[in-house]
Amino acid sequence: MSSYVAKPTPPNQDKRWKLVDATIRRQGQQARGLIETLHTVQEAFGYLDEQALRYVAMSLRVPLSRAYGVATFYHFFTLKPAGEHTCVICMGTACYIKGAPQLLDAVQRDLGIVPGETTADKKVSLLTARCLGSCGLAPAVVYDQEVAGKVSTSAVREHLKKWSSHDA
Amino acid sequence: MTPEELEQIAEDERAAQSQYKQRVNVCVAAGCLSCQSQSVKDALDQEVNRRGMKDHCQVKGVGCMGLCSEGPLVSTSAGVLYQKVGAADSGAIVDSLDGLPAARLVCPTDVPFFSRQKKIVLENSGIIDPERMEDYVAAEGYSALIKALTEMTPREVIDQVTKSGLRGRGGAGYPTGLKWSTVSKSVGTKKYVICNADEGDPGAFMDRSVLESDPHRVLEGMLIAAYAVGASEGYIYVRAEYPLAVKRLRIAIRQAERVGLLGTDICGTRFSFRVDVRLGAGAFVCGEETALIASVEGKRGTPRPRPPYPAMEGLFGEPTLINNVETFANIAPIIRKGGEWYAEIGTEKSKGTKVFALAGRVKNTGLVEVPMGISLREMVFEIGGGIPEGRKFKAVQTGGPSGGCLPTDCLDMPVDYESLAKAGSIMGSGGMIVMDESSCMVDVAKYFMDFCMTESCGKCIPCRVGTYQMHRILTAIGNMSATQQDLKMLEELCDLLKHTSLCGLGQSAPNPVVSTLRSFADEYRAHIEDHRCPAGVCGAQLVGETA
Numbered sequence: 001m002s003s004y005v006a007k008p009t010p011p012n013q014d015k016r017w018k019l020v021d022a023t024i025r026r027q028g029q030q031a032r033g034l035i036e037t038l039h040t041v042q043e044a045f046g047y048l049d050e051q052a053l054r055y056v057a058m059s060l061r062v063p064l065s066r067a068y069g070v071a072t073f074y075h076f077f078t079l080k081p082a083g084e085h086t087c088v089i090c091m092g093t094a095c096y097i098k099g100a101p102q103l104l105d106a107v108q109r110d111l112g113i114v115p116g117e118t119t120a121d122k123k124v125s126l127l128t129a130r131c132l133g134s135c136g137l138a139p140a141v142v143y144d145q146e147v148a149g150k151v152s153t154s155a156v157r158e159h160l161k162k163w164s165s166h167d168a
Numbered sequence: 169m170t171p172e173e174l175e176q177i178a179e180d181e182r183a184a185q186s187q188y189k190q191r192v193n194v195c196v197a198a199g200c201l202s203c204q205s206q207s208v209k210d211a212l213d214q215e216v217n218r219r220g221m222k223d224h225c226q227v228k229g230v231g232c233m234g235l236c237s238e239g240p241l242v243s244t245s246a247g248v249l250y251q252k253v254g255a256a257d258s259g260a261i262v263d264s265l266d267g268l269p270a271a272r273l274v275c276p277t278d279v280p281f282f283s284r285q286k287k288i289v290l291e292n293s294g295i296i297d298p299e300r301m302e303d304y305v306a307a308e309g310y311s312a313l314i315k316a317l318t319e320m321t322p323r324e325v326i327d328q329v330t331k332s333g334l335r336g337r338g339g340a341g342y343p344t345g346l347k348w349s350t351v352s353k354s355v356g357t358k359k360y361v362i363c364n365a366d367e368g369d370p371g372a373f374m375d376r377s378v379l380e381s382d383p384h385r386v387l388e389g390m391l392i393a394a395y396a397v398g399a400s401e402g403y404i405y406v407r408a409e410y411p412l413a414v415k416r417l418r419i420a421i422r423q424a425e426r427v428g429l430l431g432t433d434i435c436g437t438r439f440s441f442r443v444d445v446r447l448g449a450g451a452f453v454c455g456e457e458t459a460l461i462a463s464v465e466g467k468r469g470t471p472r473p474r475p476p477y478p479a480m481e482g483l484f485g486e487p488t489l490i491n492n493v494e495t496f497a498n499i500a501p502i503i504r505k506g507g508e509w510y511a512e513i514g515t516e517k518s519k520g521t522k523v524f525a526l527a528g529r530v531k532n533t534g535l536v537e538v539p540m541g542i543s544l545r546e547m548v549f550e551i552g553g554g555i556p557e558g559r560k561f562k563a564v565q566t567g568g569p570s571g572g573c574l575p576t577d578c579l580d581m582p583v584d585y586e587s588l589a590k591a592g593s594i595m596g597s598g599g600m601i602v603m604d605e606s607s608c609m610v611d612v613a614k615y616f617m618d619f620c621m622t623e624s625c626g627k628c629i630p631c632r633v634g635t636y637q638m639h640r641i642l643t644a645i646g647n648m649s650a651t652q653q654d655l656k657m658l659e660e661l662c663d664l665l666k667h668t669s670l671c672g673l674g675q676s677a678p679n680p681v682v683s684t685l686r687s688f689a690d691e692y693r694a695h696i697e698d699h700r701c702p703a704g705v706c707g708a709q710l711v712g713e714t715a
Contacts, residue, residue, distance in 0.1 A: 032484075034466035039408065039447050066467075073468040073625075074449030076408050092370035093565065093601045094527035096615055130452065130619070133373035133410060135527035135599075136199050136236025136534045147202035 008058045011051045016044040020052075024059050031062045034070055038077055047078045075130070083118040083125040085163045087156075088142035092131030095139040099153075103139055104128065106153045110160055123164055169428035170436055171314045174305060177427070181306035188226040190265045191245040192216075194253075195294065196229035197380045198412050199373075199534070204255070205240035211255035212242075215262045225265065231381020233294035234285075236534035238275055243294070251275035280550035281532045286513070288521050289497045290537045293381035298416050301423040304384040310429060312503035316392050317435050320503075325396040326352060329499065331507030333519030338364055338455070338492035339567065339596045340672075341518070341585040347489065350479040351397040354487035359399035361390050361441075362483065362490045364460060365406035365413070368452035369568030370619065372599030374523040375493040377535050379406065379413035382497070383420035387443065389496030391429070392503055394441045397489050402443040403464050409450065417445055452569070452623035456671045457482075457490045459625065470627045471671035492597065494523055514540030518584035528565075528601035531556050538583075545579040548602055559604040563687070567596025569616045569623075570676035572683025573609060592683040594676070608705035609688040610695055613681045614642040620677040631674030634665045638681065645692065646706040648699040655696060659685065 007029065010017035023040040027033020037060065041052045048071050057067035071077045089095075089104050104115070111119050111126060118125040134140040137149025141156055148155075194200075194209040212227045233241045238251035244265055250273040253261065260270040277283075287293075296303040304310070316325050330345025351359065363386060367375040379386060390402050406414055421443055424430040432440040446464050453459045454469040461483050463469040482488025498520060502510045511519050518540040524547070527533045531553030538547070544564055548554070555561050563573040572593035574581070581587050585595050603612065621635040641658045644650040662678035662685075669675045685692060694702050701707055 030466075032464075032466040035449060035463065036447070036466070039449070070466070070468055074451050076448075076450035093568070093599070093615070094371045094533075096370075097528045097601060097603055097607055097612075129409065130368065130450065130623075131370035131372070131409075133367065133376040134199060134202060134236075135371050135373055135525055135601075137202060137239075138527060138533070140202070147198065149199075149202050 008055060011055055017055075019044050020056070021059075024056075027060070029060060031060050031066075034060055034062060034067060035074070038067075038071055042077060047081045049079065080118070083122050085123060085144050086125045086127060086142070087160065088127045088129050088132075089115075089156075090132045090134065090138070090140040090142075091128045092133075092135060092138070094135035095131075098138040100139040103141065103151060103153055103156050107156060107160065110157060119164075121164075124160065169434070171318060173427075174310055174314060174435075177302055178305045178308075181302040185226075185306065188224055189245075190221070190225040192225065192227045192261065192265070193230040193243045193294065194227065195231070195233050195239060195241045197232040197377055198410075199232065199236035199377075200239035200241055201412070203239045205253075207255045208240050208242065208253050208258070211258035212261065215258040219262065221262070225262075228297050229299070230295060231293040231298050232290075232377040232535055234290075234534045234536060235275065235281060235532060237532060241275070249275045249277050279553075280546075281536070281553065284542070284546065284551050285537050286521050286539050287537050288501050288510075288513075289378060289385075289494055289523050290381070290535070291501070292385065293377065296382065298381050298383055299419050301384060301420065301427070304382070308504065309384055309500075310388055312500040313388050313391050313395075313429070314435060316395055316503050317437050317439060322352060322396045322398065325392060325503065328503060328507040329396070332498075332502045332510035333507075333514075333517075334495065334498055334502065334510065335518065335585065336492060337494035337498070337522065337597065339570065339594060341595060344491065344495055347479060347491070348393065348396050350477075351399075351487050351489040354480050356486040358401065358486050359397055360483045360486060360488040361394045361397065361399045361402040362460065362464065362488060363390055363402070363404040363493060363496055364455065364457070364490055365404055365410075365493045366448045366455045366460060367407060367410075367493075367597060368455045368623075369570075369597050369599050371525065371527055371565070371568060371601045372597050373525045374535065374598045376407075376410050376413050377525075378493050378497050378523070379410070380416055383413075383416045384424070385497050385500060386417075386493055387420055387424055387430070389491075389499035390443060391434070391441055392499050393489060393491065393496065395439050397487075399489065400440055400442075402441060403446050403483070404443060405446045405448055405454070405460055405464055407450070408447040414445060414447065421445070451625070452619070453625045453671070453673050456673060459671065460490065461488065468625070470625045471673075473670060494598070515582060515584045517586055522583070522595070522598060524598045524600045526552050526600050526602070529555055529559070529604040529606070530602040540584045541582040543580050543582055544574060547583065547600065548579070552602060555602070555604045559606065561602070562605050562607060563603045563609065565593075565601040565603065565612070565680075566599065567594040567679070568599050569619045570594055570672065570679055571596045572679045573603070573612065573687065574683070575687040592686055593679065606703060606705075608701050608703035609684040609691050610642065610645050610701070611703075611705045613684045614639065614646055616680040617642050617677070620673065624673065624677075628670035628674060630665050630668040631670065631677065634661055634669070634674070635677055637661055638665070638678070642681070645695045646701075648695055648701075648707060650696050652696065655692065
């Protein structure tokens with residue numbers, strides 16, 4: 001017999017929890033809504049921290065281990081906050097053939113970080129993507145949600161310089 | 169919504185469209201959007217407004233026109249296609265509507281890239297506005313659904329699909345009619361239809377384009393499938409990396425719900441169906457059907473042994489039909505024109521057309537739809553326009569990380585499921601990447617192994633450990649430090665993974681290695697025996713490759 005469990009209250013007064021609650025409600029507070037809910041949290045807060053994972057797990061009545069397992073299984077979820085800007089370099093086959101490794105190499109040297117990291121001044125996060133589906137425009141780079149095609153090493157360097165010098 | 173009401177929508181839309189004597193279509197699919205096609209569309213809008221032509225000239229955002237490498241693309245009612253259009257060119261294009269084409273921007277359409285194509289799946293793409301259902305309805309949209317619901321029994325629908333010879337476009341090529349018939353015969357309290365839009369293959373973007381250019385077509389296919397197999401609920405599992413496709417799908421679902429094409433008692437029949445979008449979260453293995461089901465259920469995307477097949481026990485333990493985006497996009501024309509019509513296209517065992525994403529070292533990159541059985545040579549040298557910069561063709565890679573590299577002597581082979589499999593590759597979902605002499609095949613094999621190693625879900629040991637070991641050996645070959653013994657071990661591992669892995673990911677992970685070992689053994693030898701890379705790629709250690 002299932003006993004009624006009261007829905008936990010959000011960790012704090014932040015209005016963004018309302019969005020999360022709406023998703024949880026839409027999924028009928030059921031375990032099957034876990035991935036959808038994590039998507040909403042990440043969209044609202046930018047990343048998934050322990051507090052958010054605990055709240056989602058409690059609300060959907062799944063063990064915290066399962067929420068953590070799902071959050072770390074999928075590449076799309078991140079447990080760390082991103083920098084002010086993100087630079088995603090596509091490493092899909094077409095981009096790889098057309099010089100994405102050289103782009104990545106240049107960016108790594110300029111920023112001094114590897115993919116998945118953020119610069120010490122929290123300005124730029126560097127990520128790689130499996131494939132953006134912009135293969136016709138390879139190599140492709142995403143600067144803050146905006147896809148740029150046929151990117152050259154000098155172009156990506158130029159763009160990053162603008163970010164780091166801007167309101168420094 | 170009754171059939172008459174739908175016909176009314178179509179008529180109203182056709183009447184509204186006939187008011188416009190002139191039309192300018194701007195591609196607003198992701199490829200051209202990333203070349204600022206939105207600003208081109210805005211500029212054209214302004215220009216038309218400024219000249220007071222708004223009443224008879226329509227500026228429309230449409231789906232993919234195919235030739236992504238030359239975007240942004242704009243086509244006009246005068247029948248001219250323009251390439252690499254900038255916002256500043258809006259004046260010239262509006263001028264050309266009443267006069268001569270703006271010569272400097274014209275993209276020739278009498279070239280093989282356009283003339284060799286045969287469009288079924290993409291027939292509306294580049295013509296209709298993907299965010300307006302009326303436009304789709306005016307182009308005979310949803311008429312196949314009406315026909316199926318009002319004139320055909322579920323059995324007859326399945327018969328037509330079987331007759332068409334359509335095979336799954338996700339890669340494996342399982343006969344669609346047979347799959348539908350199995351699900352329809354399965355017993356369950358509820359049945360589900362899932363559309364697999366988790367296009368994880370790097371180098372493939374067909375599904376993204378179809379969803380961005382013609383989302384209603386996919387919904388219509390799903391609706392017909394649901395009617396045929398007796399399902400009442402559906403999910404579209406789409407990559408979160410495709411925000412525009414997700415947005416347009418959601419718009420399409422809302423529009424269809426509003427007019428009653430989704431919901432209860434559709435078209436006055438007792439057929440009810442509702443669809444929800446589920447976002448993938450970046451796991452390649454979720455393209456495998458049992459892993460996909462786990463993911464829709466909110467779990468980690470790990471596959472499970474089959475049988476039971478999803479057709480018997482799928483989502484939430486109920487019979488489930490899973491088909492790829494392109495498979496569903498083929499359904500409406502098959503029902504509209506009949507299975508025999510479709511079966512006339514293509515080869516004996518591979519019917520119809522296939523959409524390919526042509527990319528890599530080839531002049532024309534983009535999306536093409538060709539009849540099955542076309543030769544690879546035609547694909548690369550006629551449609552693709554050959555290799556740029558006067559370099560030499562080396563290989564064409566099909567099927568992504570599960571496929572193989574086909575060398576020069578395979579060029580005259582027809583493109584169909586059987587021929588590709590015989591040559592050591594697979595049809596896959598339709599990514600086709602051309603490589604020239606600047607690519608090292610050992611490096612390419614290592615790239616795909618790195619992909620499979622990272623994407624292995626870790627459930628079964630052959631895949632989890634095997635891909636790691638294979639990647640280690642390929643890295644050693646790339647560093648010129650491998651021995652003959654390593655090569656032997658690599659070959660043994662290929663065999664082991666193929667036969668003992670749990671799901672398709674592990675079973676097909678050795679394919680890129682097997683196919684390059686077969687066709688480019690000399691390159692492996694050069695690395696191991698002579699410690700040199702013929703293409704000059706390996707040795708220059710690339711940082712962060714394994715990250």
